[in-house]
Amino acid sequence: MIYKLNLFQFARPFFLFGFCAILIISGCKKTLPEDALEPNDNFQLATELIAGKALSGRAKQENIDVFSFKCEAMREIVFSLQSIGLEDCAEFTVTGPGGDILYQDEGSFCDSPRELAMCAEGVKLEEIKDFGYKIYVPAKKSGKYFLSISERGRPDNIYPFSWDYKIKAEFK
């Protein structure tokens, strides 16, 4: 009995050290750097998209990515979001000129179904297998349209999730 207790006391610091080392190593591996488009966290700092030109980005949990695209009334915008790696847990918001929210989906966690909080007439999100998403936005007003990308997590993830994507805006 005494022998067992001593052995446990002897080994305990090694267990603690091993546990801490695993936490540190897994944390280092999973905390990924930001993309080159940062900071693009609000409408003022939004990355401007040029029709047909794709950009690569990384959505990180707790760090929204905002893109802007100029469009004249009576045209239709198609935002393409190609998934190119990591955790595809994105949710999207499209805001039109004057701050009108035209599309917004939300789900508490990565695996939650995509719930529509807002979807204006004619706006549509299409999920495309082995590609990603297309969001169709008919422009009723001329001006800047904003697409905001947020990365969700899971109830138990200990490090922030990230999603690598290619984004492109075009006229339909």
Ligand SMILES: [Ca+2]
């Ligand atoms: Ca950002």
